[in-house]
Amino acid sequence: MYKLAFYGKGGIGKSTTVSNIAAALAQKGMTVLQIGCDPKADSTMLLLHGQEKKPVIELLREKNQQTTLEDMVTEGYAGVLCVEAGGPKPGLGCAGRGIIAALEYLKRRKAYETYKPDVVLFDVLGDVVCGGFSMPIREGYADQVFILTSGEAMAIHAAKNIALAVDTFQERGYATLGGVIVNKRDVRHEGENIRQLCEDIHSEVVGTLERSELVQDADEMHKTVIEAFPDSPEAESYRKLADAVLQAADRENARRGEL
Amino acid sequence: MLKNLHENKIMRQAPEHYRMEGGGEQMFSSESAQIARKYAERWKTSDAGRAWKSQQAACTSRLKKEKEETADCAAGNVGNSGNTGAGGKSAAYLEDKAEWRISDLDSEHLFPVGIEYTPPARGTWTIAHTPMLVPGLHEVYVCPDGCLRGVVMSAEEFRGLDRFHVIEVREPDLYNGTLETKIIDGVTSVIQQIRREKGAFPSAVMVTTSCIHDLMGLDRNMVYRELSERFPSIDIVQGWMNCTMRMSTLHYEQVQWRQNYAALHPREKDPKSVNIIGSSFPLDRDSEIVQMLEKSGFTVRDLPLCRTYEEYQNMASSSLNIWNWVMGMEACRDLKERLGQKQLHMPYPWTYGEIRRQLTGLHELTGAELPDFDALEQKAEEKLSQAHEVIGDTEIQLDGVAAMLPFQLAELLLRHGFHVGKIYADAVMPEDRDAFSRLAESHPDLSVSAMINFRLRTRKCDGEADAEAGGRRILAVGQRSAYFSGTSYFVDLIQNNGWYGYTGICRLADAMIDAYRKPKDAPEMIQIKARGCTA
Numbered sequence: 001m002y003k004l005a006f007y008g009k010g011g012i013g014k015s016t017t018v019s020n021i022a023a024a025l026a027q028k029g030m031t032v033l034q035i036g037c038d039p040k041a042d043s044t045m046l047l048l049h050g051q052e053k054k055p056v057i058e059l060l061r062e063k064n065q066q067t068t069l070e071d072m073v074t075e076g077y078a079g080v081l082c083v084e085a086g087g088p089k090p091g092l093g094c095a096g097r098g099i100i101a102a103l104e105y106l107k108r109r110k111a112y113e114t115y116k117p118d119v120v121l122f123d124v125l126g127d128v129v130c131g132g133f134s135m136p137i138r139e140g141y142a143d144q145v146f147i148l149t150s151g152e153a154m155a156i157h158a159a160k161n162i163a164l165a166v167d168t169f170q171e172r173g174y175a176t177l178g179g180v181i182v183n184k185r186d187v188r189h190e191g192e193n194i195r196q197l198c199e200d201i202h203s204e205v206v207g208t209l210e211r212s213e214l215v216q217d218a219d220e221m222h223k224t225v226i227e228a229f230p231d232s233p234e235a236e237s238y239r240k241l242a243d244a245v246l247q248a249a250d251r252e253n254a255r256r257g258e259l
Numbered sequence: 260m261l262k263n264l265h266e267n268k269i270m271r272q273a274p275e276h277y278r279m280e281g282g283g284e285q286m287f288s289s290e291s292a293q294i295a296r297k298y299a300e301r302w303k304t305s306d307a308g309r310a311w312k313s314q315q316a317a318c319t320s321r322l323k324k325e326k327e328e329t330a331d332c333a334a335g336n337v338g339n340s341g342n343t344g345a346g347g348k349s350a351a352y353l354e355d356k357a358e359w360r361i362s363d364l365d366s367e368h369l370f371p372v373g374i375e376y377t378p379p380a381r382g383t384w385t386i387a388h389t390p391m392l393v394p395g396l397h398e399v400y401v402c403p404d405g406c407l408r409g410v411v412m413s414a415e416e417f418r419g420l421d422r423f424h425v426i427e428v429r430e431p432d433l434y435n436g437t438l439e440t441k442i443i444d445g446v447t448s449v450i451q452q453i454r455r456e457k458g459a460f461p462s463a464v465m466v467t468t469s470c471i472h473d474l475m476g477l478d479r480n481m482v483y484r485e486l487s488e489r490f491p492s493i494d495i496v497q498g499w500m501n502c503t504m505r506m507s508t509l510h511y512e513q514v515q516w517r518q519n520y521a522a523l524h525p526r527e528k529d530p531k532s533v534n535i536i537g538s539s540f541p542l543d544r545d546s547e548i549v550q551m552l553e554k555s556g557f558t559v560r561d562l563p564l565c566r567t568y569e570e571y572q573n574m575a576s577s578s579l580n581i582w583n584w585v586m587g588m589e590a591c592r593d594l595k596e597r598l599g600q601k602q603l604h605m606p607y608p609w610t611y612g613e614i615r616r617q618l619t620g621l622h623e624l625t626g627a628e629l630p631d632f633d634a635l636e637q638k639a640e641e642k643l644s645q646a647h648e649v650i651g652d653t654e655i656q657l658d659g660v661a662a663m664l665p666f667q668l669a670e671l672l673l674r675h676g677f678h679v680g681k682i683y684a685d686a687v688m689p690e691d692r693d694a695f696s697r698l699a700e701s702h703p704d705l706s707v708s709a710m711i712n713f714r715l716r717t718r719k720c721d722g723e724a725d726a727e728a729g730g731r732r733i734l735a736v737g738q739r740s741a742y743f744s745g746t747s748y749f750v751d752l753i754q755n756n757g758w759y760g761y762t763g764i765c766r767l768a769d770a771m772i773d774a775y776r777k778p779k780d781a782p783e784m785i786q787i788k789a790r791g792c793t794a
Binding site: 065096097100104108131132135138139140172173 | 439476478480507
């Protein structure tokens with residue numbers, strides 16, 4: 001089973017990218033579970049055609065221990081299994097605690113054993129701001145972390161922070177860095193900035209997505225590019241990225257095995 | 260990296276004298292009852308009290324309406340009144356009281372759950388006490404200062420501070436992210452200190468975390484793995500003291516009892532060895548269970564009787580686990596899964612039929628020879644008869660902490676002519692439901708009182724009321740019933756005291772005679788936490 005976490009600066013396009021990767025892998029016949037780890041609970045929106053997905057935290061609030069797997073998991077486009085962890089109302093409560101509670105509850109309800117996914121994708125909020133947001137990279141959750149970034153300074157800064165967090169947890173046997181995914185914004189010195197980032201965090205680019213209006217068109221249709229424009233070059237880019245991510249995970253697993 | 264974060268100052272020893280000064284009035288004294296009444300009066304005139312009164316008025320009005328509807332329904336005036344619940348008893352629940360006639364109650368839901376009161380009848384053992392049964396085990400509690408207070412006081416009370424250690428969690432641990440490293444480094448310091456003082460590593464260390472660790476999502480796997488790797492010769496056992504989050508449907512004492520056996524390592528099974536699991540008190544060695552097994556060549560092991568760590572580890576070689584007290588259930592499930600030990604549930608019975616059924620089950624499973632049931636029954640009858648001759652018509656009150664199946668016990672006593680007036684219980688165990696139903700039929704006026712309902716805090720105890728009326732004697736069976744009745748004549752029975760079967764009935768009958776004849780200093784006796792616990 002591939003267990004992959006995706007981090008990156010807010011607004012960088014994580015959910016769009018992760019949803020397209022999920023759709024591409026599902027179309028190849030794999031069972032994919034996508035878990036949105038963001039209080040906004042909008043990670044799986046494109047896979048569910050804009051349909052509102054009740055997050056785990058809200059379900060626990062309403063039904064407590066009576067919450068079932070069926071309540072939490074909704075089947076989306078191409079059979080992708082969609083879960084939203086959710087969180088408290090903005091300004092209230094503790095979002096990190098929400099992630100912890102949701103992921104622990106999924107585990108306790110044996111979500112992984114029941115659905116036996118080939119791939120689990122954790123789509124995580126921008127920064128690892130507290131212990132709750134490092135939960136997806138703990139032992140038993142994701143094995144590899146992929147960082148999404150553009151060449152913009154703030155995105156690069158966030159990427160470095162995430163890489164630092166991953167490095168901090170190496171001794172604990174947490175997930176390792178799988179690579180960098182570039183979502184281009186066509187800013188000045190973008191390529192150079194990305195190269196410098198990879199050098200700084202001892203990683204490499206596993207895939208690059210060109211800036212495209214088509215992705216926004218698909219977003220407006222509440223669909224993934226894979227579904228809305230399956231024959232487009234952009235869809236093909238996502239398919240290639242999905243393959244590249246799995247290959248990178250294989251390489252990283254092999255390296256870990258050797259260690 | 261973790262080693263660099265180590266700070267010695269995070270670990271501190273429990274203070275030698277950590278006792279609460281003053282406070283803690285006992286309800287036994289008339290002065291404290293006056294204090295309680297004074298507070299109750301003050302509360303009634305407060306905003307909260309007035310709000311409560313208004314709520315009660317609404318409740319009474321609902322009750323009246325419900326009764327009228329039920330009456331209408333019985334008279335055939337209403338087709339279907341609905342919502343009358345179990346046998347028309349739901350109306351009773353609208354009137355929230357702490358005591359009812361047994362015939363008004365439903366055995367599956369005795370009392371509404373709400374604000375609780377814990378009386379100072381403290382002989383039962385807690386999570387700070389039962390791990391001490393494991394020879395040589397050291398406890399390390401990791402929690403904020405306020406939570407530490409209770410367990411430190413417990414440990415000091417049983418003079419167990421040389422096997423009890425604390426690590427304090429502070430706010431900076433939350434924002435600095437040092438929850439994990441503090442446990443690892445703190446426990447390391449504790450173990451090194453033990454080695455310096457005793458000249459050897461301890462056999463086992465139970466590291467108990469608190470609510471804050473679960474709230475913050477402590478990386479439990481990493482912490483305990485790291486400790487086990489640092490100290491491979493020590494059994495590092497996980498413990499939980501989490502009062503705010505119920506992570507499963509298990510009772511915290513059930514989890515604790517499971518962990519008390521968690522250090523057992525797999526061993527080759529001995530088909531002629533049996534364990535008794537899950538009780539703070541050893542099963543009576545004269546009981547039919549032990550006698551049957553030992554006479555047939557079995558070794559019977561019981562944690563409270565283990566004197567060395569090796570004796571404790573020998574429990575892993577037993578092929579069968581018997582649990583008499585409900586707290587042993589989860590431990591038996593876990594031991595079956597981990598060590599492949601079979602399990603047999605033999606809940607402390609008080610009816611002859613049930614005793615025979617359980618012992619026959621043991622015989623069928625192990626081949627141990629059955630005792631002469633008729634002779635044992637005859638002896639129990641004689642003992643009960645002797646007790647009745649002495650005690651006569653004196654009212655008896657008993658509780659569900661003294662006996663796991665108090666309704667079976669009440670039935671036994673009532674059938675032998677005793678005057679049982681009240682049973683204290685918050686719930687009815689499944690094994691006790693038949694006895695409950697029979698009692699509801701045969702003795703509908705028998706009183707059943709809650710043990711933890713908040714109203715008990717200010718209720719006048721029966722003994723006090725009787726003293727004002729000229730006095731009468733109450734014989735209590737159990738610490739809770741002794742406290743609530745206010746009597747000095749009581750049997751100090753906690754969790755059956757390990758008394759089982761016919762032998763258990765004989766022991767109880769003797770103890771009742773003794774209690775009737777010799778009054779005890781009840782407040783002094785029952786306020787001692789975890790009767791018999793030593794380090």
